[in-house]
Amino acid sequence: ESKYLRHGGNLKTRSTELGSAVTGSSLTAILPASTTVKKGIVLSSESRKELAKQAKVTKEERRAQIDGRHRYLISRLADGIDLSEQQVEETIISDDKFQLIEQFFAPCGLKKLLFFYQDVLQEKSNASSRADGSMNSLPQKKLFITMGSTENFTGTCAFFLRTSDEVITASNISQEVNFGMFDCTNGNILQGLEFFLSQIMLPALKSQQNWGAVKEGLKNTQIQEFLYSVDKFVGTLSSSRQNIEDKIQLAKVDIDTYVRNLQNPSDYITAG
Numbered sequence: 001e002s003k004y005l006r007h008g009g010n011l012k013t014r015s016t017e018l019g020s021a022v023t024g025s026s027l028t029a030i031l032p033a034s035t036t037v038k039k040g041i042v043l044s045s046e047s048r049k050e051l052a053k054q055a056k057v058t059k060e061e062r063r064a065q066i067d068g069r070h071r072y073l074i075s076r077l078a079d080g081i082d083l084s085e086q087q088v089e090e091t092i093i094s095d096d097k098f099q100l101i102e103q104f105f106a107p108c109g110l111k112k113l114l115f116f117y118q119d120v121l122q123e124k125s126n127a128s129s130r131a132d133g134s135m136n137s138l139p140q141k142k143l144f145i146t147m148g149s150t151e152n153f154t155g156t157c158a159f160f161l162r163t164s165d166e167v168i169t170a171s172n173i174s175q176e177v178n179f180g181m182f183d184c185t186n187g188n189i190l191q192g193l194e195f196f197l198s199q200i201m202l203p204a205l206k207s208q209q210n211w212g213a214v215k216e217g218l219k220n221t222q223i224q225e226f227l228y229s230v231d232k233f234v235g236t237l238s239s240s241r242q243n244i245e246d247k248i249q250l251a252k253v254d255i256d257t258y259v260r261n262l263q264n265p266s267d268y269i270t271a272g
Helices: 013-025 033-065 068-081 085-094 099-105 189-207 221-246 255-260 264-271
Strands: 112-124 135-146 156-162 177-183
Touching: 013 255, 068 085, 068 099, 068 112, 068 156, 085 135, 099 112, 177 189, 177 264, 189 221
Parallel strands: none
Antiparallel strands: 112 135, 112 156, 156 177
16 A cells, blocks of 8 residues: 654843943943853853753653544654654654644644655754854754645645544544645655646545445446546646646757848848
């Protein structure tokens, strides 16, 4: 089976205000420069530690919320993207859009839940090669939750779709939620869409026996017309993609020779 189907105040302002209130000038004017810098470094380090502490607490709170529904999502993502379930779990609980998962599970909740897996610029310190310890931006593969409207799609999209407005539970998630993947490696969306429709969706639809209220199934005229329309769309999509990729190649013309042969007005009219 194809894997595709599945807080703090402003220290500088407050220090300046305090210094002005006491002496009528900035606090830095009466403190040694080394003392001011040292305090700034200590406070910055403390702030980073506090943020890391808060992030750890948040991750553990989210980890405690994980149940059978989350395990279902994690399992599908791990199989489809070829990551371990532990890697997927760590990614999900660290994501700032984690709340979208709960909104997806809720009754009448989000109809779709999207994950992108693609190269993302990650800032890394490179003090060994840069004396100032500045940051380098390096592309790295990353799995993240997305609404699909703010980030450019250049890799793989894993999606979960709801089939009803029922609350999603651990017992019904396999029936109420569909999973699929859409490949757009190197940003080639048209090729990814063509592959998804022609190699995954159409074969699945043509082999489907149960069409709900339509008892005749594939023998029904409307179903046949629908499948024909999808098939025709895939053909048009393929033709359009090839035209875009091949582009129009214009033949090179020796303009100088051509123009020299134009001797009188009738020649220009004929050329036009």
